[in-house]
Amino acid sequence: MAVNYRTMDCSPERVFAVLADGWLYPGWVVGASRMRNVDKAWPAEGSVIHHSVGAWPALIDDTTSVLEWDPPRHALLKARGWPIGEAHVAIDVRTRGHGCVVRITEDAVAGPGRYVPGILRDAAIRVRNEETLRRLAYLAEGGAGQS
Secondary structure (H helix, E strand, C coil): CEEEEEEECCCHHHHHHHHHCHHHHHHHCCCEEEEEEECCCCCCCCCEEEEEEEECCEEEEEEEEEEEEECCCEEEEEEEECCCEEEEEEEEEEEECCEEEEEEEEEEEECHHHHCCHHHHHHHHHHHHHHHHHHHHHHHHHCCCCC
């Protein structure tokens, strides 16, 4: 299981404001290239966002769903990226000083990606999620998702 941390200069509520705006998903998730639809109930448990992965013209349409939603502390998502498979992505946020620390934990749970040796899979996910957290920080610290 790959685990990444990042200290952010914003409140946990700001991080969750970005997560709660499904239309911002490709702005912080590495690999997501566009949004097609966001359930009106997003980010309620069981709700789904419809996104595409890849670069045109080789786009794959898929979804991400909410398994657990406890703002501003915890979210658990099921990200689909077939033909690679599915992953569970946990995002946990804790206040630290005047900001917060965000931890993202991810691992493959279905599909061919699950059979990649753990040491290789974790290394690739950690590199990807380092950039994912960088992008999330830019959005949250900049006030994206605020009404």
